[in-house]
Amino acid sequence: MNDLFTIFIVMALVNNIVLAKFLGLCPFFGVSKKLSNAVSMGMAVTLVMLLASVATSVIYNYILVPFNVEFMEIVLYILVIASLVQIVELIIKRTNITLYNSLGIFLPLITTNCAVLGVTLINSSGDYTILQSIVSALGGGIGFTLVLIIMSGIREKLDVAETPPAMKGLPIAFITAALLALAFLGFNGLM
Amino acid sequence: MLERLKSKRFYPIVFLALIVLVSVSLLLYIDTFTSEVVEAQNKAKIQAVLESIFPELTDFEEDGDLFVIYEGDNITGYTFLASGNGYSGIISMLVGINTDYTIKDVAILSQTETPGLGSKITEKEFTGQFVGLTLDDIVLSGDGGSIDSITGATISSRAVTETIREKMAGIIEMLSE
Amino acid sequence: MEEETQEKNFKASQGKGSIFWKELVKGLVISNPVFILTLGLCPVLAVTNSIDNALGMGAGVIFVLLCSNIIISAIRKAIPPLVRIPVFIVVIATFVTILSLIFEAYLPPLHESLGIYLSLIVVNCIILGRAEVFASKNNVLYSIADAIGIGLGFTIALIMIALFREILGTGGLAVFGFKLFSIPVLSEHPMTFFISPPGAFLVIGLLMALFRWIGVIKGE
Numbered sequence A: 001m002n003d004l005f006t007i008f009i010v011m012a013l014v015n016n017i018v019l020a021k022f023l024g025l026c027p028f029f030g031v032s033k034k035l036s037n038a039v040s041m042g043m044a045v046t047l048v049m050l051l052a053s054v055a056t057s058v059i060y061n062y063i064l065v066p067f068n069v070e071f072m073e074i075v076l077y078i079l080v081i082a083s084l085v086q087i088v089e090l091i092i093k094r095t096n097i098t099l100y101n102s103l104g105i106f107l108p109l110i111t112t113n114c115a116v117l118g119v120t121l122i123n124s125s126g127d128y129t130i131l132q133s134i135v136s137a138l139g140g141g142i143g144f145t146l147v148l149i150i151m152s153g154i155r156e157k158l159d160v161a162e163t164p165p166a167m168k169g170l171p172i173a174f175i176t177a178a179l180l181a182l183a184f185l186g187f188n189g190l191m
Numbered sequence B: 001m002l003e004r005l006k007s008k009r010f011y012p013i014v015f016l017a018l019i020v021l022v023s024v025s026l027l028l029y030i031d032t033f034t035s036e037v038v039e040a041q042n043k044a045k046i047q048a049v050l051e052s053i054f055p056e057l058t059d060f061e062e063d064g065d066l067f068v069i070y071e072g073d074n075i076t077g078y079t080f081l082a083s084g085n086g087y088s089g090i091i092s093m094l095v096g097i098n099t100d101y102t103i104k105d106v107a108i109l110s111q112t113e114t115p116g117l118g119s120k121i122t123e124k125e126f127t128g129q130f131v132g133l134t135l136d137d138i139v140l141s142g143d144g145g146s147i148d149s150i151t152g153a154t155i156s157s158r159a160v161t162e163t164i165r166e167k168m169a170g171i172i173e174m175l176s177e
Numbered sequence C: 001m002e003e004e005t006q007e008k009n010f011k012a013s014q015g016k017g018s019i020f021w022k023e024l025v026k027g028l029v030i031s032n033p034v035f036i037l038t039l040g041l042c043p044v045l046a047v048t049n050s051i052d053n054a055l056g057m058g059a060g061v062i063f064v065l066l067c068s069n070i071i072i073s074a075i076r077k078a079i080p081p082l083v084r085i086p087v088f089i090v091v092i093a094t095f096v097t098i099l100s101l102i103f104e105a106y107l108p109p110l111h112e113s114l115g116i117y118l119s120l121i122v123v124n125c126i127i128l129g130r131a132e133v134f135a136s137k138n139n140v141l142y143s144i145a146d147a148i149g150i151g152l153g154f155t156i157a158l159i160m161i162a163l164f165r166e167i168l169g170t171g172g173l174a175v176f177g178f179k180l181f182s183i184p185v186l187s188e189h190p191m192t193f194f195i196s197p198p199g200a201f202l203v204i205g206l207l208m209a210l211f212r213w214i215g216v217i218k219g220e
Helices: A004-014 A025-029 A035-064 A070-095 A097-103 A106-112 A114-125 A130-160 A170-190 B002-007 B011-053 B118-122 B124-130 B154-176 C002-013 C016-028 C041-047 C051-074 C081-106 C108-114 C116-123 C125-135 C140-170 C184-188 C197-214
Strands: B059-063 B066-071 B074-085 B090-098 B103-110 C172-175 C178-182
Touching: A004 A130, A004 A170, A025 A106, A025 A130, A025 A170, A025 C041, A035 A070, A035 A097, A035 A106, A035 A114, A035 A130, A070 A097, A070 A106, A070 A114, A070 B011, A070 C081, A070 C116, A097 A106, A106 A114, A114 A130, A114 C041, A114 C116, A130 A170, A170 C197, B011 B066, B011 B074, B011 B090, B011 B103, B011 C081, B074 B103, B074 B154, B090 B154, B103 B124, B103 B154, B118 B124, B118 B154, B124 B154, C016 C140, C041 C051, C041 C116, C041 C140, C041 C197, C051 C081, C051 C108, C051 C116, C051 C125, C051 C140, C051 C172, C081 C108, C081 C116, C081 C125, C108 C116, C116 C125, C125 C140, C140 C172, C140 C184, C140 C197
Parallel strands: none
Antiparallel strands: B059 B066, B066 B074, B074 B090, B090 B103, C172 C178
16 A cells, blocks of 8 residues: 555545544544534644644654664654644734634644644554655545534534433534444445 | 742753753663564564474575575575555565475564454465465456455455565565576 | 632641542542543544453553653652643653553564554643643642542543443453453354444443433533
8 A cells, every 4th residue: 555546545534534543533522513613623733734744754764764763753753743733823823813713722732633643653654755644644634624524514413403411412422423434434445 | 949040041941951851861771672672572473483484494594584494404495574555554474485486375474454354364364375376476366366355455455465576576586696 | 719729728638648549539430531531532442442452551541641740740840831831741752652662572462453552642631631730730649649540540441441342342352362251142243343443432422421321420
């Protein structure tokens, strides 16, 4: 599975990072009913994912592997991601204040988002080149945004439906996710 | 005294740098002896697998990814390490070939494919298909060859097949020189 | 703020020993990280597909939580507020790496099956959360109690979910190679759905609903 197209499809659909790899669940379950917010969140995460994948892939291929210091992976990756999120946050604040306000606390929380670190770890465990990492991040980000959009639409219906009290909120969201994950399993047939 | 130190402007950066320094040193130290253990384990594992592919082997010579298998003073075959990207991670394997460059056996060393589907590449039902094949036969049946993919695990099956074929081509070329 | 002072006074009036146990029990039930705080869910879904993975991850989280709570609590007075989050992150990342190196050398099959989720402990909101909320503000002894309590609560939750998924999904239970039991009809035709991703979501959703229905937690 080294060719770019397969990597993209697998990251976005077949092995969707949310529904199959369980990454990025916090923003997934916390997504608002407004479609525009879901899209903004998805795009923000995709951007950070892309930048982080490039940066970490460079570190992996030119520093970690050649100098035999793969054990520094976790510390370096998470510091890189934390810094990138700070920078992206600053840029968004300066260029689009409405976007900044609507994303709110979720922007700095992207640092602790398993999705970003998860994708960078998937890249290194697959020994991806920088190009492969970029495609992988694109697939991951788009898959993440797709699922966020779907969930955002469903949440609107969930809120007005008559759910039993014990199920209200997270439990019913999880069961919805189960059905979504089941549907996405169908993508296995693509391969 | 701590309060006076904390009020200095450079304190935060110095503190953080110190923490990172301690962290790196600690990790470097621990890595030196754990990586020795890991290497020893890998060696033992490879030796065990080599012996399962060539039960009568008396000795082997290592040359990068290639192992030359001896029975007494005669070369009885070769084994090479190959790894490629599967469905979810790297699949690494040892492939044994006879002196006439037909496959003796295939052993999967490590994989993280889907349990119950892609993980079936480790089973004899799949790997046994490679036994006796020449380089040109190593093609999936979907592409006109004789290797049947595992149902529902085409990517994993393809990954193994192509990885073996590519690496084997390189090894044969190297041996023929 | 008043709540905090009340809590401080209450703690001061109790003996040190009983506070230790109170903090510990708190993490197990009242503030159970998985079912109540719903923190750090990513690894939960991924590693509960087998009891081995659940136990391994649980032990790992307890180790990292304990070590990072101890260190952060020990140096809490010296940490400059400006860089406290990066400091927490580096400390936690260091211990996660140590855990990963130890597993790789001494427990290779566990290291292989946990995969990236082992490294992902570093972004587990539980550990960063405890560092920020507790360890940086309390002494070492209480921080140890907090770590053990929350860690055990997390592990027990993992085990509960894994029990369901493994028994229904494979028809039996095997702990580190030892077959504990095997249910007759189920083991020939296990409901592999439960080992798969949708099964994970379903089991946790149902368990959460169960906890709320029993009234252990106050519902939304």
